[in-house]
Amino acid sequence: MVFSPGSSIRYTWIYCIVLLLAPLLAHGTSRAYTVESLDGVKIAVQEAGNPQGQPIIFVHGLLGSHLSWDKQVNSPELQRYRLITFDMRGHGLSDKPAEPDAYREGRRWADDLAAVIRDSGAHEPLLVGWSLGAAVITNYLAAFGDGQIAGAVYVGGVIELKPEQLVAQPTVYSGMASSDLRLHLEGEKEFVALCFSTAPDDATFQRTIAAAAMASSEMQSAVHGMSIDAAKGLGSMHKPLLLIYGEQDALVQPSASAARAKELYPRTAVELYARSGHSPFFEESARFNRDLSAFVDAASGH
Numbered sequence: 001m002v003f004s005p006g007s008s009i010r011y012t013w014i015y016c017i018v019l020l021l022a023p024l025l026a027h028g029t030s031r032a033y034t035v036e037s038l039d040g041v042k043i044a045v046q047e048a049g050n051p052q053g054q055p056i057i058f059v060h061g062l063l064g065s066h067l068s069w070d071k072q073v074n075s076p077e078l079q080r081y082r083l084i085t086f087d088m089r090g091h092g093l094s095d096k097p098a099e100p101d102a103y104r105e106g107r108r109w110a111d112d113l114a115a116v117i118r119d120s121g122a123h124e125p126l127l128v129g130w131s132l133g134a135a136v137i138t139n140y141l142a143a144f145g146d147g148q149i150a151g152a153v154y155v156g157g158v159i160e161l162k163p164e165q166l167v168a169q170p171t172v173y174s175g176m177a178s179s180d181l182r183l184h185l186e187g188e189k190e191f192v193a194l195c196f197s198t199a200p201d202d203a204t205f206q207r208t209i210a211a212a213a214m215a216s217s218e219m220q221s222a223v224h225g226m227s228i229d230a231a232k233g234l235g236s237m238h239k240p241l242l243l244i245y246g247e248q249d250a251l252v253q254p255s256a257s258a259a260r261a262k263e264l265y266p267r268t269a270v271e272l273y274a275r276s277g278h279s280p281f282f283e284e285s286a287r288f289n290r291d292l293s294a295f296v297d298a299a300s301g302h
Contacts, residue, residue, distance in 0.1 A: 061131025246276025
């Protein structure tokens with residue numbers, strides 16, 4: 001079957017919406033709202049935890065959603081913090097513009113994060129970025145500096161979209177960009193599987209697949225050309241930065257990525273999780289939540 005750009009979303013829209021909203025209603029989300037980015041794109045935001053606590057803003061990765069952070073949002077250990085998640089442009093419940101430049105221009109993703117920080121009223125939040133979410137934070141730093149944040153954690157973080165920093169998966173990415181619906185969905189499924197060294201439970205995997213199916217095809221075709229100004233973003237950073245990588249990562253090269261980050265910002269700290277793939281926050285969530293809590297408290301002076 002051949003489909004026009006974006007039409008795969010329409011075939012599974014109601015099913016995906018139900019799968020995305022059910023955990024939102026069942027778990028600890030206390031507030032959901034939208035903010036508007038500089039180019040008019042509306043971003044869906046969710047909050048949980050202590051409204052008066054130190055804010056942590058979580059930025060998910062490619063084909064993810066705010067539900068990627070369920071093990072953080074529902075962690076008893078993290079409930080003392082103000083936990084803010086959002087769906088990136090082209091993902092989940094946020095707007096999905098059709099023009100490729102809406103995804104290729106890294107500044108637009110930075111503006112989305114700036115809108116979340118501004119409209120949430122979060123004071124000096126700690127930013128946590130998974131995979132592509134780390135690149136979004138880097139572009140935020142390049143555009144706005146680190147004066148309004150407490151620090152950042154990159155988990156499985158993309159530093160730059162350069163071959164030496166990534167694991168080659170050409171078949172997967174070409175499938176995701178395909179106009180053939182079967183190949184497109186298979187590419188998404190294979191990409192999601194590569195995010196884990198050990199497969200998650202079936203309910204989590206199916207929900208993650210549903211979130212991936214909601215991601216716009218225009219975004220999936222264009223995002224690999226996204227601009228990332230790592231030299232400016234990390235090169236001008238002063239606040240604490242922690243990189244966490246899984247040693248079994250099948251999408252990002254931990255050593256090369258960490259080395260590049262430390263070249264740009266020598267104070268960067270690095271932690272490796274031996275039993276994790278691309279998703280240490282899920283695969284070793286108890287350790288990640290402890291490490292995150294300790295880092296947040298140190299970075300925010302608590």
